[in-house]
Amino acid sequence: MSEENGASKSEKLSNPQTWVDVHGDFLFGYAILRLKDTSTAEDAVQETFLAALNARDSFRGQSGERTWLVSILKNKIIDHFRRLSREVDFHNNDIDVIDDDFIASGPSAGTWKAGQRPSEWVVDVANLAEQKEFWEYLRKCIDRMPPHIGMVFILRDIENMKNEDICNVLTVQPTNLRVILHRARKRLRRCLEKIWLNTERSER
Template sequence: MVIPDPRQWVQKHADHLYTYALARLADEHLARDLVQETFLAALQKVDLFRGQSSERTWLTAILKYKVIDVYRKRSSGLQVTRVDPEPELEFFEAENGHWKEADAPKAFDLEATDPTLRKEMAAILQKCLQKLPTLWLSIFSMKHMDELPSDTICKELKITSANFWVIVHRAKLNLRACIQKEGL
């Protein structure tokens, strides 16, 4: 078993943990705070580390639960109302459900291997994520970044399954529109 070395955590894992938190919260200060809280929590429980995973995986798991706690706190202060799915009909043809020509997604034409374009895309995505309402960002991050099951997200954030799917759909529409507006 590998024994964790807390003296090396900042050097070895801070950048990874910060990137993980920032991608899910879209808030630089909160991401830094959560990384510090993660190191503190890990330091307090270092004797419980069993070596069943790598040190980085263990620290990331601690951070993941801290991020979920943030989502839970953010959503508990929000007034969750029933979301009406009807406004999305303006984007689709009534007779067949396909995209209307003017609203259809446009190809981004990005070469996945070009690091410059990937970095630019990541910056644009981060900017667009920051524009999402808090609850939408929480749901989108939990579903598409943390890959949590839908029923777990609904339970954690106290929303109905119908509201969940409408919010996911609206978040995707907003992100797509924002990304296209930003020039990709």
């Protein structure tokens, strides 16, 4: 009985020899956006295929094959960030220093300084995820972030991890996490405005 069930589970997956051809490019694209380094992304994808091969009998068919592979890859990426976080200083980020973009004191404290408020985006936000060009610019902007800022942004705003889980993975305090995330989003917005939105406007 157990052998029949095991065979049934395995039959729901395609031949592992086809995985690289069918899923390789997609998984690499997923990994390179998050890991930034080509060699590291390739290693993560290879580790994903190996882990999937070893765990193929546990596949229950509750999700598609690619979704299952992506979930394994996501765990590999999180493991990479966990190792990398040991080499990155998340605590020396001047969290007590008032951000230069905001008024520090007085009745307007905490509001944008003159000329620092971000401009309004005149873009179709609903369709951004489907625009290949947008993802290319997004990757460039993430590449420009310092490691500690990039990791926090990727885990929170791309992987949609909870703050508590990110703190556990990166061993960072919640207060530091909020500050780093704020700076990540601000850097990203400025970068996209500079290298993407300006290009969009110039082509109109």
